[in-house]
Amino acid sequence: MSTEPATSTEPRRDQHGHRSDHSRRSPRRGRAPLVPTAILLLGTFYCLIPLAWVVMASTKSGSELFTTFTFWPGSGLLENVGELTAHREGLYWRWMANSALYAGLGAFLSALLSCLTGFALAKYRFPGRTALFNILLAGVLVPPIMLAVPQFLLFAEVGLTNSYLSVLLPSVVSPFGIYLARVYAAASVPDSLLEAARTEGAGELRVFWKVALPIMLPGLVTVFLFQFVAIWNNFLLPYILLSDDGKFPVTVGLYTLLNQGASQPVLYTLVITGSLLSVIPLIALFLSLQRFWRIDLLSGAVKS
Amino acid sequence: MCPARAPVRGRGCAREPRAAHRSARLVPYAFMAPAVVLSSLLILLPIAYTIYLSLRRVEVSGLGLGAQGRREFFTGLTNYHAAVTDPELWAGTLRIGVYGLMVVPLMLGLALLFALVLDHHRVRYRNVSRMVIFLPYAVPAVIATLLWGFLYLPEVSPLHQTLAALGLPGVDLMGQRSVFAALTNIAVWGGTGFNMLVLYTALRAVPPDLYEAARIDGASELQMALRIKIPMLTPALIMTALFSMIATLQVFSEPVTLSPLSNAISTTWSPLMKVYRDAFVRDDIHLAAATSVIIAAVTLVLSFAFLRLVQSRAFTQEER
Numbered sequence: 115m116s117t118e119p120a121t122s123t124e125p126r127r128d129q130h131g132h133r134s135d136h137s138r139r140s141p142r143r144g145r146a147p148l149v150p151t152a153i154l155l156l157g158t159f160y161c162l163i164p165l166a167w168v169v170m171a172s173t174k175s176g177s178e179l180f181t182t183f184t185f186w187p188g189s190g191l192l193e194n195v196g197e198l199t200a201h202r203e204g205l206y207w208r209w210m211a212n213s214a215l216y217a218g219l220g221a222f223l224s225a226l227l228s229c230l231t232g233f234a235l236a237k238y239r240f241p242g243r244t245a246l247f248n249i250l251l252a253g254v255l256v257p258p259i260m261l262a263v264p265q266f267l268l269f270a271e272v273g274l275t276n277s278y279l280s281v282l283l284p285s286v287v288s289p290f291g292i293y294l295a296r297v298y299a300a301a302s303v304p305d306s307l308l309e310a311a312r313t314e315g316a317g318e319l320r321v322f323w324k325v326a327l328p329i330m331l332p333g334l335v336t337v338f339l340f341q342f343v344a345i346w347n348n349f350l351l352p353y354i355l356l357s358d359d360g361k362f363p364v365t366v367g368l369y370t371l372l373n374q375g376a377s378q379p380v381l382y383t384l385v386i387t388g389s390l391l392s393v394i395p396l397i398a399l400f401l402s403l404q405r406f407w408r409i410d411l412l413s414g415a416v417k418s
Numbered sequence: 419m420c421p422a423r424a425p426v427r428g429r430g431c432a433r434e435p436r437a438a439h440r441s442a443r444l445v446p447y448a449f450m451a452p453a454v455v456l457s458s459l460l461i462l463l464p465i466a467y468t469i470y471l472s473l474r475r476v477e478v479s480g481l482g483l484g485a486q487g488r489r490e491f492f493t494g495l496t497n498y499h500a501a502v503t504d505p506e507l508w509a510g511t512l513r514i515g516v517y518g519l520m521v522v523p524l525m526l527g528l529a530l531l532f533a534l535v536l537d538h539h540r541v542r543y544r545n546v547s548r549m550v551i552f553l554p555y556a557v558p559a560v561i562a563t564l565l566w567g568f569l570y571l572p573e574v575s576p577l578h579q580t581l582a583a584l585g586l587p588g589v590d591l592m593g594q595r596s597v598f599a600a601l602t603n604i605a606v607w608g609g610t611g612f613n614m615l616v617l618y619t620a621l622r623a624v625p626p627d628l629y630e631a632a633r634i635d636g637a638s639e640l641q642m643a644l645r646i647k648i649p650m651l652t653p654a655l656i657m658t659a660l661f662s663m664i665a666t667l668q669v670f671s672e673p674v675t676l677s678p679l680s681n682a683i684s685t686t687w688s689p690l691m692k693v694y695r696d697a698f699v700r701d702d703i704h705l706a707a708a709t710s711v712i713i714a715a716v717t718l719v720l721s722f723a724f725l726r727l728v729q730s731r732a733f734t735q736e737e738r
Binding site for chain 2: 145153155157158161162164165167206227235238253257258260264265267268284286292322346347366368369373388389393396397399400
């Protein structure tokens with residue numbers, strides 16, 4: 115059986131545009147080693163199991179789900195999607211739109227803010243720089259629940275619980291994103307270029323916007339992607355903050371459906387189909403933006 | 419007169435460099451302001467509020483009706499005492515400890531194995547498998563748990579169907595003990611690819627001439643992996659291990675999502691779940707606050723070592 119996903123549109127370059135020399139890219143040189151290749155294929159197979167299952171299970175009608183062999187397609191995909199769409203007047207698609215809004219807008223604002231802050235930390239020397247950075251970074255280490263409970267209470271104080279804003283706002287500050295942007299700015303933005311722009315008489319904000327930001331674009335995209343995935347995956351915060359299911363992101367929505375499903379197995383089919391449909395956009399985003407994803411920022415091994 | 423170089427602005431000549439020293443000094447603070455204000459409101463203030471709440475208690479007199487029936491006052495460390503003496507917190511901590519000891523070594527071991535195999539200079543299917551193994555990172559923990567949870571359910575699981583077809587008894591994948599394996603599998607599935615990519619990226623930063631010499635000396639790929647690559651990866655391995663440990667301590671979505679499908683997961687299965695229950699089910703915000711301060715303190719202590727490590731590595735480059 116072939117484990118090659120049909121979605122593979124791998125660019126000819128390496129993911130990071132790094133060196134592609136010393137025969138890394140030419141498997142034809144010599145025989146392919148058996149054991150390493152087998153290990154990779156096993157890993158690939160394992161990672162595809164649940165995804166293959168959800169594709170199959172989504173095609174089964176409610177009765178087929180419990181009666182036919184698991185990895186055998188059923189006959190009800192379109193019906194399932196139709197039922198999901200019909201469920202409480204398209205509530206599911208509302209959840210998807212909410213997730214896209216929370217993750218898209220939140221990650222975009224977060225990436226911009228991270229770049230501005232990271233740039234300031236990397237390229238200016240000012241009293242209190244280290245202290246400010248450490249305070250910002252401390253946010254990484256605080257368990258989300260420690261923030262979520264008081265955030266809920268504080269939002270309640272100002273009457274903002276159960277609002278889009280209450281989920282969006284906390285996701286804009288990303289200590290991790292600031293850290294990445296700082297590393298990236300330090301490694302990729304040359305001081306000479308900033309100086310040149312300054313002698314031309316450009317104001318500081320303009321120097322950042324016109325000179326630094328274009329250079330920092332790969333870092334910006336990386337922060338965006340990390341943050342997008344983090345927000346899209348977020349469960350705890352919206353679960354605590356939101357009570358109106360019309361504002362739920364898709365993760366919280368599907369969880370509540372599953373919870374009801376424990377008493378009405380007919381909802382299982384909706385949960386399974388919903389899971390499949392919710393995974394597709396994120397995987398598409400991943401595959402299309404893979405080349406911009408700079409994981410090397412994490413290990414601090416940045417090449418300017 | 420304009421200088422020969424093209425002016426930065428599209429209009430007019432470049433101005434004299436600003437001599438306004440005072441405003442120039444304020445620039446970095448202005449750049450920092452949005453992040454500092456937001457994180458003060460959304461991170462620092464909630465932390466302070468949690469600590470404040472953890473030191474207070476509510477006393478209900480009479481029937482607890484009306485404003486005069488509830489009195490809030492400072493109690494010092496009473497809540498902390500109550501939190502620490504609750505056996506359920508320790509049971510949860512122990513469960514998380516066991517879970518962490520299963521997840522972290524297995525996930526990192528697999529990530530290291532895949533990273534080394536990807537770096538093997540003649541391996542096939544490198545790009546496809548790298549992408550597919552990384553793919554689960556894009557699947558939210560809740561969805562991943564849903565998918566695996568259905569694969570564990572006796573009614574739909576292919577494992578059970580296969581066993582039944584062979585006339586063998588089914589295995590319970592959601593029992594008191596086996597639920598650890600079930601949760602570990604979900605964490606490993608979701609986290610291996612990301613860690614693999616971090617390690618693989620670190621490997622690709624190694625200059626190739628390091629290997630050339632070893633190759634000329636007739637070293638095999640396996641020997642090079644063990645003697646050159648793994649030692650080179652030590653800092654990245656320490657970092658991924660600490661990240662994974664912190665993530666493990668804070669596990670919440672997976673057990674919560676699996677609980678409707680399994681009887682083995684109580685509402686206090688992990689410490690964070692207990693905080694949630696105390697705060698929102700039992701309405702004891704003060705005990706929840708004290709417990710989350712304790713969890714945060716433990717996380718901080720564990721993370722401090724990690725920060726030192728990362729800072730010394732990342733900011734050596736900045737002072738070039």
